[in-house]
Amino acid sequence: MPSTVVLAPLSARSSNDPLGRRRRRRRNAAVLTALTAVLAVSAVLGVAIGPVWVAPADVVRILVGHLTGSPAEGLDLSADAIVWDVRLPRVLLGIGVGAGLAVCGAALQAMVRNLLADPYLLGINSGASSGAAATILFGVTLGLGEHALAGSAFLGALAASLLVFVVARTAGRITSVRLLLTGVAVGYALSAVTSFLVFASGSAEGARSVMFWLLGSLALAQWGGPLAALLVVVLATVLVLTFWARRLDALAIGDETAHVLGIGPTRFRTQLLVVVSLCVGVIVAASGCIGFVGLVVPHLARRLVGSAHAWAVPASALLGATFLLWADLLARMLMQPRELPIGIIAALVGAPFLLLLIRRLHPSS
């Protein structure tokens, strides 16, 4: 009978941490801790900074007061309202949107083996835009009342990714190239639908609203079911993708490698598509189409902690959340009292970042 014991034990000297992984784990854990601290400070500053400055110490006292159920004493009520009712939901939305877009971008880059992939690769943003345009321009409410805009955007996003999935799947297989091309094609087609809706409505005001929505904004943030749903979905996505880290590593190498390691590439890709579509759909419905986060942040995360997804996914989540918080702060503050669409800031900050990374990534070529 064959035996599996063909590997001689290592010498005692090298047997403790033979791959140097413990050292790397310590280092990466330190990086993640630092990123968490930066995110926490950014969140407090995000609540503190605004047309009315609230001291960070007061912000913390108000937050602690609300969380423990014993309101902080000696602070005026307007500060409390600004912190708790106005700015905190917006900061939480920014954290959720940034983290979600970043991890979905990382997963898609692995899934189609292309560093240019981003969460909108699958036509999700175009589908959501078409849905949103139908609501803004023609008052399509689908009986959803005040959530009509978010609802139709979400349904548009899901319809687009379903379409991409069905078209890209041939003979029971989904390959990365086919997925990439189908996503691009469906994206163009649905962008045309949105443009047509804008054109057909003939409403300049409506066109402006659609445009604003396309560039993304966190201004609609408020406490309630949609915010809670988004945070739950994003948290679940971050956890699932972190748990799937090793499968993502394998799929990023190739379909053949994934198969050889006992991971059905088509089945895993389908699971990933479902998770990513849901997460991005919820995000787009809440905040419009904020570009660049999902493209740039995963690259930055990999530079900090390496390409193994066990580290790259959580690092992307933390970095994405921080990045979007600061982008939103700039969007709110730069042209006061007007608010810039956050998509403009994300692209303006993100593009030079990406150029810098590209130069660092391949110094020789």
Next chain:
Amino acid sequence: MIRASGITFSYGTRSILSGIDLAAPHGQVLGLVGPNGSGKTTLLRTLHHALVPRTGSVLIDGDDLRRLSAREIARRISVVVQESPGDLPLLVSDMVLLGRTPHRSSFARAGAEDDQIAARALARVGALHLAATPFDGLSGGERQRVLIARALAQESTHLLLDEPTNHLDVRYQHEVLDLVRDLAVNAHHTVVVVLHDLNLAASYCDQVLLLHDGQVVARGAPDDVLTPEHLEPVYEVEVRRVALDDGFQLAFRPRRARADAPRSTPHTAPRPRSA
């Protein structure tokens, strides 16, 4: 042991394999040889269901592959495939640890035991010192050894290799095949290897299967299969066999044009079909 019977496979209407039987017992190295396009790589891929044959069945230790889950197949068969992470560079240690995937639930992280197994596998191929370096920066020979280490970390008892000596210099060609042969002889693993180099097949295989146009032309010990009578019609070259030490080596040269036929130039000479 791997036993395949009546394997047929086709891409669309183009038939690649027609009715192939194969038996690879424990403790032996089975070589698949044949010219480009003869179907040897396709055959290897059907043996671990990277391709599912149109008809016929593959049994591994008596169990039909169709009844085994992808993970169960990966626990029994490890395969050395040539794919590179490309744009998302992994460290060598991560690459080898991936071999532990079939043994862990998808939600479990690699533990200390996995580290030990991966490190031993790397030490076995003489590449432990590369553990903390990026896989992409390795030379061809180093990559090959790391991929074999990943297959070893999988701890399966069947090993499939597709042209493992590709792009390797002579020394590494022999090192890799020595390693593979050692697995068969000393650990009684089943090894199936696709080889282009017939002299390597002659030196390292217990059995060889000579394929041509998706069919088995000859099978048996290298001494019986790798003969001018079998090889000349398949490869369309002249073959000479020279006794060397206790084995033999093959030498090749183009077929001499017949005296009455017009001399063919390299431009008009029929080219071998490529894979």
